[in-house]
Amino acid sequence: MSVEEETEAICRVCGYDDEVFWEGGWPTAVICPCCGNESDVGDSSVMGLRNYRGYWVRNGARWHSLLEERRQKLQGWDLLQQMANIPPEWR
Ligand SMILES: [Zn+2]
Structure with missing residues (x-):
């Protein structure tokens, strides 16, 4: 599957898996009902999302x-x- 077709339905921060957070390599700006992270702002880098997760x-x-x-x-x-x-690359 290419990156363009990839759909991520698992929150990179907390592992919640009932929303589409990333689609075709782009964030959907959905706010996770569990951790409150918005796909885009904090989770585009491992560093950023680790910070958010820790907090x-x-x-x-x-x-x-x-x-x-x-x-x-x-x-x-x-x-x-x-x-x-949470996928290993986002832990
Ligand atoms: Zn979450």
Whole structure:
């Protein structure tokens, strides 16, 4: 698959996997309902997203969307399990 056709449905920061964050090599400016990161601003470099991730986790890894938090926690949401989705190149 070429870079142009690639769709990334996993948040590079937290591993949330229910939105399209990058499409065809471009950020979609979607705000992650979990970590609140906007694809584009903080996650275009590994350094930037590691900073953001560190900051987010230090602050208790709080959900950006309370509605989504409730839905996910009913399904037994686990932060470490979700973070295991993060592709190796963005860890
Ligand atoms: Zn996220």
